[in-house]
Amino acid sequence: MNRAAESAQSIQRRLLWFLLPPLAALMLAGVYANYRAATAFVESAYDQRLGDAAVSLAGSIIRDGPRLRVDTSTVPATARRADHLVALRYGITGADGELLAGSREVPVAAASISANLTFADVSAGGEHLRVASYRVSIGSQQAVISVAEAAAQRAVPGRFILASTWLLDFIQLDVTLLIVWLGVYFGLKPLVSLRRQIEAGSPRELKHLDATAIPAEVKPLVEALNQLFDVLAEAARSQRRFVADTAHQLRTPITGLLGNLELLMKEPAAAALQPRLQALHTGMENLAHSANQLLALARADPSTGFTEAFESVELKALAGRIVEMNLDRALGAGLDLGVEAETVAVRGNARLLEDLLGNLVDNAIHYTPRGGHVTVRVGRREGRPNLEVEDDGPGIAEDQRGRVRERFYRIPGTAGHGCGLGLAIVSEIAEAHGAQFLLESGFQGTGTRARVLFRSAVV
Amino acid sequence: MRILVVEDNDLVADAITMGLGAAGYAVDRSASAEAAENALATEHFDLLVVDVGLPGADGLSLVRRLRGRGSTQPVLILTARDTLAIKVEALNLGADDFLLKPFEQDELIARCRALIRRANVYAGEQVNLGRLRLDVAGKILRVDEAAVELTGREWLVLECLAMNSGRVVSKERLQQAIAGFNEALTPNAVEVYVSRVRAKLGDAAVIRTVRGLGYRLDEPRG
Numbered sequence: 001m002n003r004a005a006e007s008a009q010s011i012q013r014r015l016l017w018f019l020l021p022p023l024a025a026l027m028l029a030g031v032y033a034n035y036r037a038a039t040a041f042v043e044s045a046y047d048q049r050l051g052d053a054a055v056s057l058a059g060s061i062i063r064d065g066p067r068l069r070v071d072t073s074t075v076p077a078t079a080r081r082a083d084h085l086v087a088l089r090y091g092i093t094g095a096d097g098e099l100l101a102g103s104r105e106v107p108v109a110a111a112s113i114s115a116n117l118t119f120a121d122v123s124a125g126g127e128h129l130r131v132a133s134y135r136v137s138i139g140s141q142q143a144v145i146s147v148a149e150a151a152a153q154r155a156v157p158g159r160f161i162l163a164s165t166w167l168l169d170f171i172q173l174d175v176t177l178l179i180v181w182l183g184v185y186f187g188l189k190p191l192v193s194l195r196r197q198i199e200a201g202s203p204r205e206l207k208h209l210d211a212t213a214i215p216a217e218v219k220p221l222v223e224a225l226n227q228l229f230d231v232l233a234e235a236a237r238s239q240r241r242f243v244a245d246t247a248h249q250l251r252t253p254i255t256g257l258l259g260n261l262e263l264l265m266k267e268p269a270a271a272a273l274q275p276r277l278q279a280l281h282t283g284m285e286n287l288a289h290s291a292n293q294l295l296a297l298a299r300a301d302p303s304t305g306f307t308e309a310f311e312s313v314e315l316k317a318l319a320g321r322i323v324e325m326n327l328d329r330a331l332g333a334g335l336d337l338g339v340e341a342e343t344v345a346v347r348g349n350a351r352l353l354e355d356l357l358g359n360l361v362d363n364a365i366h367y368t369p370r371g372g373h374v375t376v377r378v379g380r381r382e383g384r385p386n387l388e389v390e391d392d393g394p395g396i397a398e399d400q401r402g403r404v405r406e407r408f409y410r411i412p413g414t415a416g417h418g419c420g421l422g423l424a425i426v427s428e429i430a431e432a433h434g435a436q437f438l439l440e441s442g443f444q445g446t447g448t449r450a451r452v453l454f455r456s457a458v459v
Numbered sequence: 460m461r462i463l464v465v466e467d468n469d470l471v472a473d474a475i476t477m478g479l480g481a482a483g484y485a486v487d488r489s490a491s492a493e494a495a496e497n498a499l500a501t502e503h504f505d506l507l508v509v510d511v512g513l514p515g516a517d518g519l520s521l522v523r524r525l526r527g528r529g530s531t532q533p534v535l536i537l538t539a540r541d542t543l544a545i546k547v548e549a550l551n552l553g554a555d556d557f558l559l560k561p562f563e564q565d566e567l568i569a570r571c572r573a574l575i576r577r578a579n580v581y582a583g584e585q586v587n588l589g590r591l592r593l594d595v596a597g598k599i600l601r602v603d604e605a606a607v608e609l610t611g612r613e614w615l616v617l618e619c620l621a622m623n624s625g626r627v628v629s630k631e632r633l634q635q636a637i638a639g640f641n642e643a644l645t646p647n648a649v650e651v652y653v654s655r656v657r658a659k660l661g662d663a664a665v666i667r668t669v670r671g672l673g674y675r676l677d678e679p680r681g
Contacts, residue, residue, distance in 0.1 A: 244540050244542065247539050247540050247541065248512055248539040248540055250539075251539035251559075251560040251561055252468050252471060252512075252539050252560060253468075253470065254560070254561040255468075255471050255474070255539070255560040255561040255562065256468060256469075256470025256471040256473070256474055257470070258474075258561050258562075258563065259470075259471060259473075259474025259475060259478060259564055260470065260473065260474045262474070262478065262563065262564040262565075263474060263477050263478055263481070263564070266481065288561045295541075320627070320629075320672055323627075323669070323671075323672060324626070324627045324669075324672065327627070327669060327675070331667075336670065337669075337670070338669065338670020338671045338672070339669075339670060339671030339672050340670075340671050341671060349543075350543050351541075351542060351543040354543075375670070375671075376671075
């Protein structure tokens with residue numbers, strides 16, 4: 001499985017993807033709401049102060065005959081000190097709009113002002129102001145009092161509130177995310193250990209998974225898997241039984257037929273029939289060979305579960321056995337068959353590796369002309385165990401090297417007893433052992449070198 | 460020389476019986492392990508040829524009982540099932556050789572001959588090998604009835620090869636066979652002795668050099 005597909009199907013990632021974005025959005029909404037609530041509170045506190053200042057200014061307006069006058073000496077300190085950090089500016093106008101006291105630059109909050117305090121945000125002289133205005137009646141006279149404050153001054157505590165709520169909520173968000181992540185991690189831990197359990201075993205081993213520490217949600221799955229393993233193991237057993245029974249049912253009659261035919265060929269009375277009998281004998285041998293090859297192929301089928309029983313196999317001794325078994329055929333074909341081996345062991349199935357090497361040697365003997373050499377080599381290449389059979393025969397054309405591994409494929413125009421299974425068997429057995437099967441040109445570019453490069457040696 | 464063939468399949472048993480008969484052996488046949496036990500109780504056989512797949516008790520259990528009684532009777536196992544387990548079990552039980560079906564008559568006869576010869580070498584009896592005749596007890600070699608002079612080590616080389624005729628004998632094994640006490644021998648020494656024996660045998664027998672493995676004494680066939 002590639003990395004992208006793995007991440008798409010990881011439950012841990014899916015859970016985090018489902019949980020984290022909504023949580024983060026919720027947190028951001030919380031920050032905004034907190035900020036709004038805090039600033040509204042601060043705004044009303046500031047307005048309160050502005051209103052108080054406006055109301056207190058009313059006490060400084062006195063009646064001066066038919067007119068009104070402001071006694072500036074009684075204007076509250078907060079309104080007077082223009083340089084103060086939280087300075088307020090004021091303006092008091094008469095009924096006709098004439099300035100009685102304060103600054104003319106202080107605008108009025110609204111076009112018509114009632115006896116109640118009116119608040120407004122007003123722009124004047126390129127400045128944003130918050131203004132509180134109200135109308136006072138002294139006798140028959142009326143005046144409008146306006147107190148203004150620069151909006152910029154209010155932004156200072158607003159920013160402070162924003163920063164502090166943001167900081168607090170951000171910490172809270174981080175802690176929440178961490179808790180979610182930890183929760184998901186520990187919640188899924190049994191699944192991770194199940195995965196390790198599966199990965200640790202060979203896929204062909206069909207070993208039961210330990211279902212004791214498995215969460216209830218996954219338990220049925222694990223139990224189903226274990227049942228499947230049982231079914232597969234049973235199938236492997238019956239496949240092995242089938243191979244063994246077939247071997248017996250095929251080979252015993254062939255043995256009887258071949259033996260009787262050979263006896264018949266030695267009868268003096270059969271002398272005239274020799275060419276026919278010889279053809280029959282060759283056919284019988286081909287049949288025996290095909291039966292052996294089909295059985296070898298069935299034996300190499302991974303569904304027989306043979307990889308369960310891998311053991312240490314010493315290749316030098318194996319090479320000796322196979323060469324000895326094929327010596328007579330090689331001598332009969334006028335070939336020099338030999339071994340160049342050092343001691344190397346690999347993990348594998350000895351019977352199948354015999355099939356593998358037997359087929360390579362058989363091929364080499366078959367296709368190498370009289371007077372040629374066939375050498376079985378066991379050693380190390382690139383630090384890995386290497387088993388090879390080299391001959392100085394005609395070789396395999398480069399464009400045929402892939403196809404000859406296919407079942408029942410035979411190079412057009414070749415003669416002989418082959419059923420086209422030899423290299424397919426070699427390929428399957430090599431693959432089952434995690435080894436590479438390579439076909440190359442032999443020494444000095446002539447002949448064939450069939451190499452099986454194993455993954456690692458057994459020490 | 461008498462051989463008992465234990466094989467339940469008639470077609471196979473007939474071919475083996477007649478083939479071995481034609482090769483000059485007296486052959487009896489049993490179709491089951493039980494029948495074979497009866498025959499062995501009353502008669503002497505030089506060799507047992509036993510099929511593994513028999514009805515009732517199988518061929519391997521026959522060998523197990525035989526070896527359990529301390530019998531050193533040479534046994535050749537025949538089987539159609541070429542699993543390594545059967546081969547290993549057969550040889551562990553004390554079977555002397557193992558032949559996979561289907562086989563050619565010549566192969567069977569050669570194996571039988573080699574097994575009987577090996578038993579004779581062990582028993583110190585006379586061994587015939589084509590034109591060679593080895594008097595094991597007297598350490599005398601005759602080629603076509605004419606005595607051939609061999610040194611002690613040359614005799615040991617020939618005896619080791621003859622005991623395993625038709626099989627490859629490794630250089631190391633020959634080295635062990637000819638090494639005396641407190642004497643170190645180089646692999647080259649083995650080559651020297653083998654070539655001397657080869658020269659003395661002339662064309663009466665062939666000692667083949669199998670590249671990288673060792674030597675094999677071949678009985679002239681046919």
